[in-house]
Amino acid sequence: MALSSSFQIPLHFSPLFPPPPLTTTSARKPSLLRCSNSSSPENDSRTDPPPPPPSKKVLSDQSSWEAKDSEGNDYLYRLGKEADNMNIAVGARAGVIDDLFAGKFLGRDSDIVFDYRQKVTRSFEYLQGDYYIAPIFLDKVVTHIVKNYIAHLLDIKIPLILGIWGGKGQGKSFQTELVFQAMGIEPIIMSAGELESERAGEPGRLIRERYRAASQVVQNQGKMSCLMINDIDAGLGRFGNTQMTVNNQIVVGSLMNLADNPTRVSIGQDWRESDFTNRIPIIFTGNDFSTIYAPLIRDGRMEKFYWQPNREDIVNIVHRMYEKDGIPKDDVVRIVDEFPNQALDFYGALRSRTYDRSISKWIDEIGGVEKLGDKLLRRKKIEKLPVFTPPKQTVEALLESGYSLLKEQQLIMETRLSKEYMKNMDD
Numbered sequence: 510m511a512l513s514s515s516f517q518i519p520l521h522f523s524p525l526f527p528p529p530p531l532t533t534t535s536a537r538k539p540s541l542l543r544c545s546n547s548s549s550p551e552n553d554s555r556t557d558p559p560p561p562p563p564s565k566k567v568l569s570d571q572s573s574w575e576a577k578d579s580e581g582n583d584y585l586y587r588l589g590k591e592a593d594n595m596n597i598a599v600g601a602r603a604g605v606i607d608d609l610f611a612g613k614f615l616g617r618d619s620d621i622v623f624d625y626r627q628k629v630t631r632s633f634e635y636l637q638g639d640y641y642i643a644p645i646f647l648d649k650v651v652t653h654i655v656k657n658y659i660a661h662l663l664d665i666k667i668p669l670i671l672g673i674w675g676g677k678g679q680g681k682s683f684q685t686e687l688v689f690q691a692m693g694i695e696p697i698i699m700s701a702g703e704l705e706s707e708r709a710g711e712p713g714r715l716i717r718e719r720y721r722a723a724s725q726v727v728q729n730q731g732k733m734s735c736l737m738i739n740d741i742d743a744g745l746g747r748f749g750n751t752q753m754t755v756n757n758q759i760v761v762g763s764l765m766n767l768a769d770n771p772t773r774v775s776i777g778q779d780w781r782e783s784d785f786t787n788r789i790p791i792i793f794t795g796n797d798f799s800t801i802y803a804p805l806i807r808d809g810r811m812e813k814f815y816w817q818p819n820r821e822d823i824v825n826i827v828h829r830m831y832e833k834d835g836i837p838k839d840d841v842v843r844i845v846d847e848f849p850n851q852a853l854d855f856y857g858a859l860r861s862r863t864y865d866r867s868i869s870k871w872i873d874e875i876g877g878v879e880k881l882g883d884k885l886l887r888r889k890k891i892e893k894l895p896v897f898t899p900p901k902q903t904v905e906a907l908l909e910s911g912y913s914l915l916k917e918q919q920l921i922m923e924t925r926l927s928k929e930y931m932k933n934m935d936d
């Protein structure tokens with residue numbers, strides 16, 4: 510499938526819907542995403558004009574939410590005012606709730622919303638360098654997002670959720686974030702760990718709040734947004750005899766309700782006019798959706814996408830990964846063929862293992878293991894660390910570390926200590 514066609518999807522609707530700011534080199538160089546933090550024009554590969562300034566009037570004719578915000582009547586403001594056992598501000602003051610989620614409740618209302626959004630949205634500073642996105646993957650994610658943003662123009666039922674599933678370490682989360690970066694989307698990303706809490710009801714509420722925070726990104730910032738929940742089956746799935754907790758039930762209920770009513774989301778118990786939001790696409794990643802409550806993943810609510818990179822995808826992605834080491838494509842093909850059936854994650858780990866010997870050498874240079882604490886943690890007071898020289902990568906070194914990773918994998922499979930330790934459980 511030609512990648513350029515995947516980028517043309519939103520343009521079919523261009524008279525009605527402004528295309529998302531596809532601000533990377535991808536449009537020129539299919540599937541290659543160049544990520545840089547530098548703001549210098551030479552280093553900045555983004556050539557498109559900056560996104561429009563925040564517009565206060567985006568939805569104000571249709572929704573009273575904005576007006577409520579400016580009156581200080583917003584839900585986050587109310588959270589700071591109201592005292593009940595679900596009060597995030599109280600929890601934050603008492604040190605119960607991480608202030609990552611609590612936002613700042615002492616400032617003006619706009620600060621509150623802004624701080625909250627700043628803390629929950631994900632920036633991509635860690636994505637440096639060139640990356641390759643598999644065209645089918647890119648196509649699927651872009652189409653889902655665009656379909657949801659123009660849902661009001663299409664006379665079809667569009668699932669709010671896209672569930673990307675498949676084997677471990679195949680790049681589901683990583684590539685989705687690359688796509689967000691390519692589209693200039695400011696996503697709100699949650700992990701399975703946030704779907705459980707010792708306080709009943711909190712995770713369900715958190716999901717609804719995050720969904721609305723994403724809607725605020727669209728409304729106040731004029732940027733596209735998306736809610737992403739990584740490894741959802743690790744938080745919601747039922748394995749063997751595990752029970753569904755009250756929180757699991759509430760989370761499933763909240764997600765089903767979002768899928769059915771994507772533009773009306775209540776945070777509290779009473780419906781208010783300000784509960785109307787923008788429709789925000791949701792993306793789940795996971796390994797096995799069959800462990801999830803079936804009505805949540807039914808076709809009208811969730812579009813499912815099984816992701817398994819083929820050999821060509823793997824070669825292209827790994828080639829880009831190793832490009833800075835000067836490894837030519839033929840050698841990448843050799844490495845990939847030497848270790849077939851491995852996840853993408855393996856080829857990253859393989860490269861990182863080749864650093865081990867150089868790191869040992871560097872430890873010797875700084876005075877051995879006894880000095881490590883002083884040198885690494887208090888180095889500013891003492892002296893500068895010696896320069897670390899990365900190893901010169903060769904195919905032989907990469908193959909060697911590949912074999913050692915393979916050996917570790919086999920050892921785990923053959924030893925199966927868990928079987929030994931849990932012998933009694935089978936009786």
Ligand SMILES: Nc1ncnc2c1ncn2[C@@H]1O[C@H](COP(=O)(O)OP(=O)(O)OP(=O)(O)O)[C@@H](O)[C@H]1O
Pocket residue numbers: 640641642643675676677678679680681682683684740794795796826830853854857
């Ligand atoms: N397109 C890519 N370019 C470079 N590296 C990639 C790419 N895709 C995946 N990787 C590497 O593979 C690793 C694993 O990817 P990721 O965490 O997205 O897998 P996953 O499928 O979500 O795994 P899991 O199901 O176990 O959560 C990443 O940390 C990254 O190093």
